[in-house]
Amino acid sequence: MSPSPRYLPADVRRNATVETVVSLAAERNPSDITTTEIAARMGLTQGALFRHFVNKDAIVQAVMAWVSERLLSRLDAASANAASPLAALEAMFLAHAGFVADHPGVPRMLFAELQRPSESVTRRMVQTLLSHYRQRLQQLFDAAKAREQLDSALDVDAAISLFIGTVQGLVMQSLLSGNSDTIRRDAPRAFAIYRRGIEARP
Numbered sequence: 001m002s003p004s005p006r007y008l009p010a011d012v013r014r015n016a017t018v019e020t021v022v023s024l025a026a027e028r029n030p031s032d033i034t035t036t037e038i039a040a041r042m043g044l045t046q047g048a049l050f051r052h053f054v055n056k057d058a059i060v061q062a063v064m065a066w067v068s069e070r071l072l073s074r075l076d077a078a079s080a081n082a083a084s085p086l087a088a089l090e091a092m093f094l095a096h097a098g099f100v101a102d103h104p105g106v107p108r109m110l111f112a113e114l115q116r117p118s119e120s121v122t123r124r125m126v127q128t129l130l131s132h133y134r135q136r137l138q139q140l141f142d143a144a145k146a147r148e149q150l151d152s153a154l155d156v157d158a159a160i161s162l163f164i165g166t167v168q169g170l171v172m173q174s175l176l177s178g179n180s181d182t183i184r185r186d187a188p189r190a191f192a193i194y195r196r197g198i199e200a201r202p
Contacts, residue, residue, distance in 0.1 A: 013052050016042060018066045021059060025105030026180075030112040035059070057122065064113070064125040067106050072132055074099050079136075085144035086199065089163070090191050092136070096167050097187035104180035107171045134160055150198055159198050166190055 020041050024033050035056050039049045053059045078095035082088035100107055113122050137160045144150045150159075170190060174183040 010052060014062060015066070017049065017052065017059060018063050021063050022066075022103055022105040022109070025108045026103075027105075030105070030109045057120075060109070060113070060122050061125065063109060064122055064129070067103075067110070068125065068129045068132070070103075071096070071099055071106075071129070072136075075133070075136060079140065084149060085140045085147060086149045086195070089137070089140050089144065090195065092140070093163065093167065093191045093194075094187050097170060097183045100167075100171055100174065101180045101184040104174070107175065130164070133164065137163060148200055151200055154198055163194065166194055 017038065020038055021030075021033065024030075024037060024041060035046055035049055038059065039046045042049070053062065074095050075092045078091040079088035082091045110126055113120070113126050116123055138156070141150065141154075141156045141159060145152075145154070145156070167187075170183045170186055173186070174180050
C-alpha cells in the first residue's frame with residue numbers, strides 16, 4: 001500500500017511540492033501562487049507544508065535547484081552520445097526545447113525571478129544555472145572549432161549568446177501561443193537555420 005500523502009518521507013514531500021509549484025506555474029503567474037494554493041493542490045494544510053519549508057522563498061529556491069539539476073542532467077545526457085561536437089550542440093538545443101515542452105511552468109518561474117528588481121538568492125541561482133549552461137556550450141564550441149566544424153572566424157561568445165537567445169525566443173513564442181508543444185515542433189527548424197550560420201563552409 002502506498003503511504004498516505006499526509007505521511008510521505010521528507011525528501012518525497014519536498015519533491016512533490018516542487019512538482020506542484022511547477023504545475024501551478026504553468027497555469028498562472030508564478031508570483032501570484034500562494035502557499036495556501038500549493039498546500040490545497042497537494043491535499044495538505046499549510047502547517048504540514050511549513051514543516052518542510054520555512055516560507056515561500058524557500059520553496060522557490062527548491063524549485064530552482066530542481067530545475068538546475070533536471071535541465072543540466074538532460075542536456076548532458078543528450079550530448080553525451082552525439083557523433084560530433086556540432087551534433088551535441090543540436091542535441092542540447094532540442095533537449096532544452098523538450099524540457100520546456102514537458103515543464104511549461106519552468107520558464108514562467110525563471111522569467112519571474114529575473115524580473116525582480118533586487119538581488120536575491122533565487123536570482124543568483126538562476127544566474128548560476130546560466131553560467132553552467134554557458135560553460136557546457138563553450139566546451140562544445142571549442143571542440144567543434146578544433147575539429148574544423150565551425151567557421152574559423154566565428155565569434156564564439158556571440159554564438160553562445162545567440163544559441164541561448166534562440167531557445168528563449170522559442171520559449172516566449174510557446175508561452176504567447178498558450179501551447180507548449182510548439183517549441184518541440186519549431187526547435188529543429190530553428191536550429192537548422194542557426195547551424196547554417198555557424199558551421200564551416202565546404
